[in-house]
Amino acid sequence: MRYIKDIIPSNAKVLPDYFNGSSSNIAGASSAAKAIGAIIAVALFLFSLYSITHPLLALLSIIMGLGLLPSMYPWIEQKLQFDYTPAVRLLVYGILLLPFLGMAGYYGKADARLAQEQLLIKQQQQREQEIAAVKDSIRRDSLHTYLSLLKHKHLKGNLSDSETNSMLKKSFSMAVSQEEKHEITVIKYDIDKENTLKLVKAGKYRPAVISLTDLLAQSPEDPSLLYNRALCYDKLGEQEGAVRDLRLAMRAGSTEAEKYHDKINPERKRVTGYITRCCDGSTSYARGRGACSWHGGVCNWNDPIYETYRKYE
Numbered sequence: 001m002r003y004i005k006d007i008i009p010s011n012a013k014v015l016p017d018y019f020n021g022s023s024s025n026i027a028g029a030s031s032a033a034k035a036i037g038a039i040i041a042v043a044l045f046l047f048s049l050y051s052i053t054h055p056l057l058a059l060l061s062i063i064m065g066l067g068l069l070p071s072m073y074p075w076i077e078q079k080l081q082f083d084y085t086p087a088v089r090l091l092v093y094g095i096l097l098l099p100f101l102g103m104a105g106y107y108g109k110a111d112a113r114l115a116q117e118q119l120l121i122k123q124q125q126q127r128e129q130e131i132a133a134v135k136d137s138i139r140r141d142s143l144h145t146y147l148s149l150l151k152h153k154h155l156k157g158n159l160s161d162s163e164t165n166s167m168l169k170k171s172f173s174m175a176v177s178q179e180e181k182h183e184i185t186v187i188k189y190d191i192d193k194e195n196t197l198k199l200v201k202a203g204k205y206r207p208a209v210i211s212l213t214d215l216l217a218q219s220p221e222d223p224s225l226l227y228n229r230a231l232c233y234d235k236l237g238e239q240e241g242a243v244r245d246l247r248l249a250m251r252a253g254s255t256e257a258e259k260y261h262d263k264i265n266p267e268r269k270r271v272t273g274y275i276t277r278c279c280d281g282s283t284s285y286a287r288g289r290g291a292c293s294w295h296g297g298v299c300n301w302n303d304p305i306y307e308t309y310r311k312y313e
Contacts, residue, residue, distance in 0.1 A: 033086075034070045041068040057103045064096055136176075143174045147187060154191055164191060189218060197228060205232040223254035230257065234264055243312040269306045277303035 044065030048058040066072050067089070077084045150167045153159045159167070168188050175181045193215055199208035212229040219225065230245035243265050249257035276284045279296035283303070292298045 037068040037070060041065040044068070051104075051107065054103070054107045057100075057107055060096070060100055060103065064093065064100065067092065139174060139176070140180075143171065143180060146171055146174065147184065151187060154194075161195070189215070193225070196225075200228050200232060203235075205235045208232050209236070221248075221252050223249040223252040223257065226252065227254055227257045227260070230260065234260075239264060240312050265310045265312045267308045267310055269308055271304045272307050273305045274302040275305055276301055 042065070044061045048061035048065070051057045051061065067076065073084050082088070146167070150159075150164070150171065154164060168184065168191075171184045171187075172181065175184055192211065196208055196211040196215060199205075199211060209229060209232045212225055212232065216222065216225050216229070226245045226249035230242040230249065233239070233242035233245065243261065246257045246261040246264075250261060276286060276291055276298055277300040278284055278292035279299040280292075282292075282295050284291050284295070284298075286292070287301070
């Protein structure tokens with residue numbers, strides 16, 4: 001038969017506390033036992049948080065912790081309908097302790113193995129990073145040595161064009177960072193510029209123009225390149241192109257380009273009209289009697305007016 005609480009009114013009860021086992025149990029429990037139970041319960045709750053990655057162990061810890069709280073005794077007795085005496089608690093926790101300790105030991109070893117594996121992986125990654133750093137240091141040193149050798153041999157004139165291109169190609173294959181690639185690009189630019197200027201000095205103007213145009217695509221405001229392409233254009237009879245490049249070089253501050261511009265495109269004069277010139281040097285637009293009457297008379301009735309111009313504007 002199931003026990004139903006408060007089915008008999010309180011004033012009609014003969015033994016009002018007979019079925020209230022929880023009250024007698026709580027009353028019978030000492031303060032020290034209550035305190036110890038609460039402390040163990042809190043420890044189990046904290047352990048459940050620590051073992052949250054293992055849900056089964058965490059759940060068992062919470063259940064055991066709740067069972068040790070004195071405030072939970074009445075609820076347990078009401079739901080399970082038996083006296084939750086110290087002997088019963090001891091038996092229950094003796095039974096629960098075996099799977100709890102077994103799971104705690106198993107998961108503890110598993111966590112230790114996992115931590116050891118992660119440590120080994122981290123150490124391996126660190127070793128790989130150190131090896132990669134050493135390799136990269138060796139690569140960078142090799143690249144800088146190779147570039148120094150390339151520049152030295154090129155300055156000495158010990159490299160053919162094919163050898164130079166081969167060394168530049170190998171340098172690019174060794175480069176990794178953008179700074180290294182930029183450094184090689186600058187070296188290649190300097191080498192190409194030097195070879196192009198040699199073409200200009202050798203009088204090979206047409207191939208020099210092609211090479212100079214390629215270089216100007218990389219550095220459009222280089223006054224030296226503009227001046228030399230203007231020189232090539234002039235030698236090839238393309239004065240308009242020469243004047244255009246010389247003016248760009250002049251804007252970049254080249255005094256050499258300014259002199260060359262005046263040479264191939266000098267200022268010229270032409271008559272744009274005539275005017276009356278008075279004897280005191282002033283001018284007059286009058287053509288009849290009385291012209292320059294206040295300026296010493298007319299010295300030249302048709303003094304020409306000039307304007308300066310250049311052939312290639």
